[in-house]
Amino acid sequence: METHHIRLTASEIGGLWANYVADSMFVCVYKYYLAKVEDNEIKKVLEHALDLSQQHMQVVKKIFKEEGHAIPLGFTEDDVNLDAPRLFSDEFFLFYTKQMTKGALVTYGTILPHTFRKDIREHFMSCMSSTMELFNETTDLLLSKGLEVRSPYIPYLEEVDMVEKQHFLAGWWGKQRPLTAAEITHLYSNIQTNFMGIAVITGFAQVAKLEDIKSYFKRGKEISKKQVQIFVKYLRDEDLPSPTTWDAEVQVTTESPFSDKLMLYQISMMTAAGMGNYGTAIAASPRRDIAVDYVRLQGEIGLYAEDGLNLQIKHAWLERPPHAADRDQLMK
Incomplete structure (x- = not known):
């Protein structure tokens, strides 16, 4: 049975385009980080991050080629100098990765509801799943090294209470x-x-x-x-x-x-x-x-x-x- 080819929508094109450009930047960043990192545990996290960005770029490039859509320039080896001295510490590389995965999860979660074609949905679901893995890996390592600072603790509620005064909104x-x-x-x-x-x-x-x-x-x-x-x-x-x-x-x-x-x-x-x-x-x-x-x-x-x-x-x-x-x- 012949299947009808479904064109990409504006939201799908925009999401893929932004995905490619951002990951081309991360490829440059993580190649530099890997050239400088000394801690082997942190190195494994950075290798994982680089691998994900490269995979995402390959998928988007394949889709755009099949659709006859121009591939963004993004960022290339001309935008990174691997021989430059260290600019940030190993610990910072880990902090950075945690914050970037948090941002990526928000971005993918925003794009996914606006995708329709099955292959595009699968791509962004895969991006979310793999980024969640990297997020957990990074958080676990920060905790194990005593570098992660938890958000504040507050008392547990002992009973349910309803808001009764407008003062709740005051400020x-x-x-x-x-x-x-x-x-x-x-x-x-x-x-x-x-x-x-x-x-x-x-x-x-x-x-x-x-x-x-x-x-x-x-x-x-x-x-x-x-x-x-x-x-x-x-x-x-x-x-x-x-x-x-x-x-x-x-x-x-x-x-x-x-x-x-x-x-x-x-x-x-x-x-x-x-x-x-x-x-x-x-x-x-x-x-x-x-x-x-x-x-x-x-x-x-x-x-x-x-x-x-x-x-x-x-x-x-x-x-x-x-x-x-x-x-x-x-x-x-």
Whole structure:
């Protein structure tokens, strides 16, 4: 029986395209990490991460070739210098991998519901499954090495209680209600991701070649530091601990292992993920003061993200993503 060939939808093309570009960057990053790592246990995790990124790229390349769709340029061996000195510690390589797997799981979970063709669904389900394995492997190793910092503990509920007062939503004046478990989760997680961003961007600012890129990274570091202080205050007001910084994991060097193009893309990707995290946190934070802070800070990093895109355009580093047909242009 002859089967009808089903074309890829816009959401499928967009998901595959973004998947390829991001994993081409991770291939460069993990090849460099593997050239520097000394801890054998961490090395195995990095090898796993590299293997997954390479597998994902191969699948997407095969699909695009079969469909006659252009394959993104992404990032190549020209964007990484394996001979550059170490920029981050072995422990940082592990922290980085944990944070990247968390982001990837969110990304795949967002793309998967918008896929239809069986092979595309299977690809993204496989991406989720393999990334979950890497997430567990990374978390287990961080715990075994005493490097993982758990989120705060709170008392167990002894009985079910219903909210009876509008004060549950209040948050600007007077005595505030205690933070909910969900609010604590998102505050803690957003502190962690900002601390990771500060460490990454500190290293990148040290080694960036172009002055406008270096200045952009410095500005991003200051934004993250300011936002961390706001989130930490909420936890401290409840006598809850906050995560530790990773600044000390950045080594003293000015020779770059990555192209400015790759570093700017990495920061743009992390900034976009941060905006998404804040959006999720707003929905999970009934207290008005917390929600308002998230909205304000989301706007701040949104402007920062826009400036990053302008820099990519300025230096001709931004690949045009798949897009709808320009009918007006075609009819001229």
